[in-house]
Amino acid sequence: MKEIITGAEALMRSLMNEGVDTIFGYPGGSIMPVFDAMYDHQNDFRQVVVRHEQGAAHAAQGYARSSGKVGVCIVTSGPGATNTLTGISDAILDSTPIVVIAGQVASSVLGTDAFQEIDLVGVTQPITKWSYQIRRAEDVAWAVARAFYIASSGRPGPVVLDFTKDAQTSKVAYEPQIVDNIRSYVPYPKPDEKAIREAAELINRARRPFALVGQGVELGRAHNELRAFLEKANIPAARTLLGLSALPTDYPLSMGMLGMHGNLSCNVNTNQCDVLIAIGMRFSDRVTGNLNTYAKQAKVIHIDIDKSEIDKNVKADIPLIGDCKEILPLLTELLQPADHKEWIDSFSEYDAVEYEKVIEKALNPKEGHLKMGEVARKISEATENKAILVTDVGQNQMMSCRYFKYSEPHSVLTSGGLGTMGYGLPAAIGAAIAVPHRTVCVFMGDGGFQMNIQELGTIMEQKTPVKMILLNNNYLGNVRQWQELFFNHRYSCTPMLNPDYNMIASAYGIPSRLVVDRAELDAAIKEMVESPGAFLLHVAVEEEDNVMPMVPPGASICDMIFE
Amino acid sequence: MEKQLYTLIIYSENLAGLLNQVTAEFTRRQINIETLNVSSSSIDGVHRYTMSLWSNEETIKKVVKRLEKKIDVLRASYYTEDEIFVQEVALYKISTPKLLENKQISKIIRHNNARVIEINSTYMVVEQTGKTETIMKLYKEFLAEQCVLQFVKSGHIAVTRDVVEHLTEQLFDEDAMRRTSK
Known part of the structure; x- marks a missing residue:
């Protein structure tokens, strides 16, 4: 006989059915029956109470991106729900599987401007894969199963469930549900074998093939398939910001990062290659620069699981729509071994230029204030290049992504598409909870740290061992850099009067160090890495340091500037 | 690129809120919808939208792909005037x-x-x-x-000038497949 339970309890059972082990949340009026049910499930879920619902959404993202599992957050209606919108938007742009469950007023008062009522489904439709209102307890099991299926399959993304209060309290004869098919939804399009043969022929004829690797490889867990593909025909590969850990930094065919603050060799050679093989990347404007001068000489093969990415920004000569884990081996099978030595060697001359003009100064400054780059590289090395790098947004993001080294998959968590300041700290909490066996280092600026600084309370309460690195330049550094370069040094609203961050950390019982001199850096990093729990490393870095090289806005990717 | 009048035919599940999702794709590009008709289709539980709007082919192609990406949209296609009645x-x-x-x-x-x-x-x-x-x-x-x-x-x-009814056949095929696999 089926058990008769409340809608709220049915939600608990459904989440357990999906293998959920952690809930990030914040209680409130319309979701109280669910939090009441959670009281009986404290051993089934780790229940992480954040300090602001935006933190819950980003923590769920950090959890999802570090583990590959669906991140879950539960919040109340109205302001609780709207506070998650930034995280949901971030998740749709960066293809992160999260399920946000929000309370809603009772169905009898929907549409009456009831207390804390907003039309959440209406608001979230444009920023979710699916958004649905549960009005009956009978629909809970189905809706949750469908939500997890949609969030995690195909190109992953966020799903919102808007759960009316009466549906939470009414009774239902619960029966677990599985959703693994939706007739209008094709998450894994079948590869087109003819197109694969054509692509293989094109690559076999290529003299200068170049692979652009994106997050799709990480999401599709196609790391081994990618390497086999690259190695068979000796194809050099560059990675996007979100695809940085799809290949180890020191892997011989891994040439560097693409884009606005990427590596010179990779950007220049995008416009030199004869066949461009885009794998699970979406030709974002931060990668392509001016589209009118982007890779015009190359034949483009575009592998993507999402059909709507094909021809969106860059026209594909051969689109390969499907899962890269499935397509890459089919393609590899048809490849002929090749050498491409001269082509691969051509990267190093540009690398030498970039090293001399930028990297040497960023990593080995002999005097002056500490540089962001040297801090990032030293922390990477102190963690044997095995840590998960979480970043906030801005100069701290570009510098840490550029100078961190990656040896394992799923090692970069950064807000790429939305560029969300305040993402870093809560995302790091989610990652530290999802993969406790790995060290999590989050790099933040003094601007972004303060955008979700309240989550220090979550770190304190949950004892999450997050290593926080605050690169403090007393500026909103990235905007200041643009003001310096493109707005005639007019530093409008970018200088920051900062509080004593070490005192803030100590108020939360979090050990910290302030580093001003280069001589103190190594010891402070050692202390941070060796400390068992959370730690704040507050580094006073050069105030007017710039992220270089850079593709100026509107410029061609091969026209990078160095100062 | 030159603008011309396109007709979109969209099939979706009959669920609340889908019209909103469909029109939002035009709102974000500030494309005016000239005409819109929504009604049940020849397939049980499937709704059919017929829309006409001025646009260029590149934009309309991208919009149609985005519409098909919506979870509960079954099929979206665009036609120029000579391809439909x-x-x-x-x-x-x-x-x-x-x-x-x-x-x-x-x-x-x-x-x-x-x-x-x-x-x-x-x-x-x-x-x-x-x-x-x-x-x-x-x-x-x-x-x-x-x-x-x-x-x-x-x-x-509008109805298309196609000789074969792709969507109807596809849905029947899928239904048949599901029945046999169970």
Whole structure:
């Protein structure tokens, strides 16, 4: 006989059915029956109470991106729900599987401007894969199963469930549900074998093939398939910001990062290659620069699981729509071994230029204030290049992504598409909870740290061992850099009067160090890495340091500037 | 790129909120929807949207892909005018006293092959089916006689010139597959 339970309890059972082990949340009026049910499930879920619902959404993202599992957050209606919108938007742009469950007023008062009522489904439709209102307890099991299926399959993304209060309290004869098919939804399009043969022929004829690797490889867990593909025909590969850990930094065919603050060799050679093989990347404007001068000489093969990415920004000569884990081996099978030595060697001359003009100064400054780059590289090395790098947004993001080294998959968590300041700290909490066996280092600026600084309370309460690195330049550094370069040094609203961050950390019982001199850096990093729990490393870095090289806005990717 | 009139035919599940999702794709690009018709289709539980709008092919291709990406949209396709049969229907509410005093009005109805579907002492309702131009021509003629009390025309409804009904077959195939696999 089926058990008769409340809608709220049915939600608990459904989440357990999906293998959920952690809930990030914040209680409130319309979701109280669910939090009441959670009281009986404290051993089934780790229940992480954040300090602001935006933190819950980003923590769920950090959890999802570090583990590959669906991140879950539960919040109340109205302001609780709207506070998650930034995280949901971030998740749709960066293809992160999260399920946000929000309370809603009772169905009898929907549409009456009831207390804390907003039309959440209406608001979230444009920023979710699916958004649905549960009005009956009978629909809970189905809706949750469908939500997890949609969030995690195909190109992953966020799903919102808007759960009316009466549906939470009414009774239902619960029966677990599985959703693994939706007739209008094709998450894994079948590869087109003819197109694969054509692509293989094109690559076999290529003299200068170049692979652009994106997050799709990480999401599709196609790391081994990618390497086999690259190695068979000796194809050099560059990675996007979100695809940085799809290949180890020191892997011989891994040439560097693409884009606005990427590596010179990779950007220049995008416009030199004869066949461009885009794998699970979406030709974002931060990668392509001016589209009118982007890779015009190359034949483009575009592998993507999402059909709507094909021809969106860059026209594909051969689109390969499907899962890269499935397509890459089919393609590899048809490849002929090749050498491409001269082509691969051509990267190093540009690398030498970039090293001399930028990297040497960023990593080995002999005097002056500490540089962001040297801090990032030293922390990477102190963690044997095995840590998960979480970043906030801005100069701290570009510098840490550029100078961190990656040896394992799923090692970069950064807000790429939305560029969300305040993402870093809560995302790091989610990652530290999802993969406790790995060290999590989050790099933040003094601007972004303060955008979700309240989550220090979550770190304190949950004892999450997050290593926080605050690169403090007393500026909103990235905007200041643009003001310096493109707005005639007019530093409008970018200088920051900062509080004593070490005192803030100590108020939360979090050990910290302030580093001003280069001589103190190594010891402070050692202390941070060796400390068992959370730690704040507050580094006073050069105030007017710039992220270089850079593709100026509107410029061609091969026209990078160095100062 | 040059703009032309496109007709979109979209099939979706019959769920609340889908119209909003479909139109949002146009809102974000600031494309005006010229006409919109939503109704049940020949397949049970499947809704059919017929929309017409001015755009260029590159944009319309991208929009159609985004529409098909919506979880509950089954199929979206776009057509130029020569790829479909389009009709509209219009209703004209005409003053009966004006009709009685002005012989021109009944001539207009006859010449245009319009149909009278209701008549009483105060008004009559005339129906016309055809292309937008046909419908507007009749309206202007009535207008010239100052007899129009109300006028309404539907959006485009359209059927394709395709010989094969792709979607219907696809859905039947999938249903059959699911039945056999169970």
